Amino acid sequence: MDEQSFFEIFIQTVMDRRIEILIALREHLVMSITSIIIATLISVPLGIFLSRRQKLAEPVITITALFQTIPSIALLAFMITIPFLGIGKDSAIVALTIYSLLPILRNTYTGLVGVDQSIIEAGKGMGMTSNQVMFKIRLRLALPVIMAGLRTATVITIGVTTLATFIGAGGLGDLIATGLGTLRKDLILAGAIPAALLALVFDGFLRWVERKATPRGIKKNI
C-alpha cells in the first residue's frame, strides 16, 4: 500500500461515511461545548468567590487539580457506575465538565488576584463598592488570563471527548474505536482529523473573542 493509494482509500472512506462522520461530529460538538459551558458557569463564579476568600482558594483548586490527575478514561468509566447517569452522553458530559474545571478556575483565580494592587486601591479609595471593583476593574483586567484558561480547557476537552465512545456516548471517538478494532488507519484518521480541526477552530474562535473583548488600553500587554 503506497502513499498515493492510501490517500485515495482515505478519501473514499470519508466520502462513503460522510453522514456518519457528520453525525459523530455533531455529537462530539454537543458534548464538548455543553461541558465547557457548564464548567465555565461553575468555575468563573467560584473563582470570583475564592478571590474574596483567599484562604479557601488553595484547597479548592487542589481538589480540581486532583480530578485532573485521574486518567480521563478512568473518570469516564467511573461515571457509569453512578446511579441516574449510567451509560451514554450524560455520564460523558459530567466527566468532561469535571475535567475542564481546573484550567478555567485556576486562571480565573490567578487573573483576579494578579490585578495590580495599586489600581484596586485607587478604585476603592475613590469610593467604588467591592462589587464595582470586582466587575469594573478586576474582571475586566483579568479577562485575558481567564480567556487563556478557557482556551486551554476547550482544546483539552475536545481531545478527551474522543474517549467518550468507550462509555457509549458517541462522538468522533466512534470512528477511531472502530478503526482501532479493525486495524483501519483510514477510519482512525477519519475520526482524528475532524477532532483536531475542531479543536483548532475553537481555539482560533476564542482567541478572536479574547481580542475583541480586551480593552484597547491593555492590549499592548498581550
Place this chain on the structure above:
Amino acid sequence: MITFENVSKKYPDGTEALKEISFRVREGELLTLIGPSGCGKTTTMKMINRLIEPSEGSISINGEDISKMDPVKLRRNTGYVIQQIGLLPHMTIAENVALVPKLKKWPKEKYQKRVDELLDLVGLDPSVFRERYPFELSGGQQQRIGVIRALAGEPPVILMDEPFSALDPISREQLQDELVRLQQEIHKTIVFVTHDMDEAIKIADRIVIMKDGEILQIDDSDHILRRPANDFVREFIGEDRLSSDDDASLTARSLMMKRVAVARPTRGLAEGLELMKSYSVDSLYITDKDHHFQGVVFLDTLENYYRDEDKKLQDIMETDVSIVRPDVAYPSVAEIFSNPAVRTIPVVEDDKLVGLITRSSMMRGLAGMTQRHHREGGGANG
C-alpha cells in the same frame, strides 16, 4: 475641619502604628505629614477615608464622626492620589477622570464639561488627551491625571500619598509647582504625605513631623526651621538647612542644581538632540527608570555620531565621569573642577542622580545664592 482625637492604631501582632495622636487640619490648608518610614504618616492619612480604621479615638470632618458615615460615600467625597498613580489601564483618560462623577451619578454633559475643564487646568489639551489611554502618557502626565481625577468629584478634602515621589526629578518639581499654583485657585483641604523635607517646605502651609506613631511638632515650615522641637526634628530637617552659611557647611548638596536634563539610555540620538534643545543645555544625564545614574552625553559627542541612526544614547555616553555624593564638602568639589576638562559633576546618592554641579552653580552656591527660598529666610536671621 478634620479633627483627630486621641487616635491609636494597634495591630493584632502588638505593633502600635499610632499612639493617641490628636491634631486638626484647618479648612483650605495644605498640611503635610512627614517622617521616616514606619512613623505612621500613611496610616494617619488612610484613616481619613477609612481605608484603615482606628483602634481607639475618633476622627471627625466638620464635626461629623466619620466612623458613622458610609465609607463608600465618604470616599466619593474625598479625593485620593497615590504614589503608584493607579489609573485604570482599560479606561481612557476621560473615563478615568469622570470616574467619581459617574459614581456620584452626575448627568453626562456635566461630567464631560468637568473633564475638559480639569484637563485644561493642568495644561493637557482635552481634544488630544481625552481619548488616550494611560499607557500612552508619560509618568508626569499620568500623575497629572491622577491629581485631576481626585479633584473631579469636587471633594472638599483631598488626600495625597507621596504622589510625586516615583517621578523623575524634573516632573516632580513641575508637579510640585503646579500643585502650589492649583491650590491657590481651588483652596481645598489637602493632607499630603511625603518623606521629602524639601517637598514639604515647598508646598505645605503647615508641616506635621511624626516619628514612631507620635507627633513631634506641628507648625509652618518657617517656625519648624527656626525652632525645631527636639534633636530628632533638627536632624530630620537636616543640619544644612538650619546652620548659617559658613564654609564648612557648604556641601555638594548646596552647590548643585536640582533640575537636571535627564534621558533614558535607550533614546535615539535625534531624541537626545531634541531634549537638549528643549532644555537649552549641552549635556544630557542618562538614568534608567529607577533614576540610577549611567553616564553623560555631551552635545559635541552627539553631533559627531549624529549621522548613525542605529546608535542610542547608551552607545555614545561617557561613563568614566567624576561624581560626588551630596554630603561631600566644597573643597573636594573644587578639587575636581581644577581639572579644566571637567565640565560638570553629577551628584549621586545611592546610585541615584540627585543633582548637578556646574561651574556657575558652584559660584552661586559659594555666594550663598541657593535657589532654596527657606534658606534665604533662615540665613537672614542666622
